[in-house]
Amino acid sequence: MSNHAVNILKTELLSDNWYTLNNVTFELQKADGTWERQSREAYDRGNGATILLFNRVQKTVILTRQFRMPTYLNGNDDGLLIETCAGLLDQDHPEVAIKREAEEETGYQLTHVSKVFEAYMSPGSVTELIHFFIAEYDGSMKVSEGGGHAHEQENIEVLELPFSHALAMLADGRIRDGKTIMLLQYAQLHDLLG
Structure with missing residues (x-):
């Protein structure tokens, strides 16, 4: 799966209290070529x-x-x-x-x-x-x-x-x-x- 198989549609900030919590809505291209919409929370505290x-x-x-x-x-x-x-x-x-x-x-x-x-x-x-x-x-x-x-x-x-x-x-x-x-x-x- 390449980077081109993901389209980020929306990023919503849920919290910026200690680090950053976002809800990301995106489309993911599946192996059969179809696209599926998903939503995931991602916590970003740095590396x-x-x-x-x-x-x-x-x-x-x-x-x-x-x-x-x-x-x-x-x-x-x-x-x-x-x-x-x-x-x-x-x-x-x-x-x-x-x-x-x-x-x-x-x-x-x-x-x-x-x-x-x-x-x-x-x-x-x-x-x-x-x-x-x-x-x-x-x-x-x-x-x-x-x-x-x-x-x-x-x-x-x-x-x-x-x-x-x-x-x-x-x-x-x-x-x-x-x-x-x-x-x-x-x-x-x-x-x-x-």
């Missing part, structure tokens, strides 16, 4: 980046824990979620943005990061494309306690965990964040921590 920090010698990873209201509303008892460091690009290049986010959230100042892939995490309703990174860290890179910015209402706990412990948390369901699962499995598949 983002996430990173797994790992220490090959210590066999540890840096993760974060913070409150996520949508998970609380969907049955996550305390609303806390264990995640890889992440944030929005805010018009920056993905590599610049993830270095900024890593320092703000974890307190580690990174000089080199490696992009491993990118993915849409919820393509049925959210426009966001996430850029996935990995980077090695050690104690010399620690420049602050991290925790995010209070003015952005961030209250982030930094976790340094043995990689084996993080994998156990993945297996028993304590880690349920998609981007974190993907990066931990990437590290395991590529034997990043030996």
